[in-house]
Amino acid sequence: MLDHVRALGRTGIDVVVSFGRSGQFLFGVLRGVPKPAVGFPLLVRQIYSVGVLSLAIVVVSGLFIGMVLGLQGYTILSDYGSESAIGQMIALTLVRELGPVVTALLFAGRAGSALTAEIGLMKATEQLSSMEMMGVDPLRRVISPRLWAGFYTMPVLALIFSVVGIWGGMLVGVEWLGVYDGSFWGNMQSSVEFVDDVLNGVIKSVVFGFVCAWIAVYQGYDCVPTSAGISSATTKTVVYSSLAVLGLDFVLTAVMFGNF
């Protein structure tokens, strides 16, 4: 019994310690802004590998999710004879929720895991240590561009996801099932608000981008530098990022749309 209490206490302490450490780590990263001439090319490279290389999966997923929304929306709405509202339904679902959330989940699986594994391997092969010994701060040189790349690319990816999704919904709803395209687009335009819907969605994805990138680089930097350690850190990145995204989504939704 006492052992269980003790184990619980130990776990609690470990959790608090790792939160503290990751906060300290974040502070160290944010404080060290590299010189623009050095930092900018590094950032561009990371935006390429984190953002551009995630485009394919984001576009394909967006297309299919939009098409599924079109089908499901049509089936449900046509029972009430209001299938012309399908454009509005697809757009709001994507822009408010599915765009930011699904993109963040895909990002965690595609880019976050890669970031963790890359940084973990750099740690295991002493590349980070040797950088330190050369008088170069790995937090600035390696971690900071990766963190900011996640922060900048996520909103863009989420918007692309939503746009492609709406197009996919249009393909199914208008081209295939024959909803009148004037009402498809018209309903959408009259109901989607820029500030309430689009901007709130962008804010969500900014938050998710920051959190996912933070978890990914921290897990890589803090991993046990062995093959088992790296693989467990990669798993943790995906699990923690997904949980954090879903939890934060609830909180943000409650704050943004909860004033009934």
Place this chain on the structure above:
Amino acid sequence: MGSSAYISLENVVFSRSGRRIFDGISLDIPRGKVTAIMGPSGTGKTTLLKLIGGQLRPDSGSIRVDGHEVPRLKRTALYALRQKMGMLFQSGALFTDLSVFENVAFPIRVHTNLPEDMIRDIVLMKLEAVGLRGARDLMPSELSGGMTRRVALARSIALDPELIMYDEPFTGQDPIAMGVLVKLIRDLNSSMGLTSVLVSHDVTESLSICHFACIIADGKVIGQGTPEELRAHESERVQQFLQGQPDGPVPFHYPAEDATTDFGLGGKV
């Protein structure tokens, strides 16, 4: 040694995961000489280099490098001091996403504003010094272990440091690569006047190139002096280490509980 010491450690105590690795170690490393630090695996030789480089902080004691008290340095000062140090990591630690040329150019690009053609000259000169000028376009994954270490050596001397630290440079090297490395270490020391610290468990090779050696075990220095002095050392533990006897005053086993109880042969439970 006195005033000619480039690095001096005094009463350094350092523990890791509750295990005391250094228990009041004191050591002077003379300027411009090759000093070998030897000891069995796991005694903390790598740890010692990391303490000197300021990557780890001691629990207590003083570590002075060229007059600077390393554990007390502010970040910027520490990073500036590190530009005068080169370190050759056990694994080489080349940046895997950069070519051999870019690896050697890395510290130059970061710390200087030299024009590209000058960087090229310096890099090729350093690669020439380790005999790998022709390998400049290879990626680290295309190099053998011995080549990796030589590229890493070229990179650590790219900024002409005052101090270079070698972590187990001979481990896993074939006899020819070993001979090349031994010659390189000695040449670098004599031609550039580098202070060299060599950490190794390889007694023969280390003693053959160092001016001064010291043996650590159990967190302390157990013997030091010139290679001749060490060979004539009267301490049993020093002799055991130098002659590579498996057991003696320096235990072969990592501290453990008594074997009979550990294997469950103790009779009583």
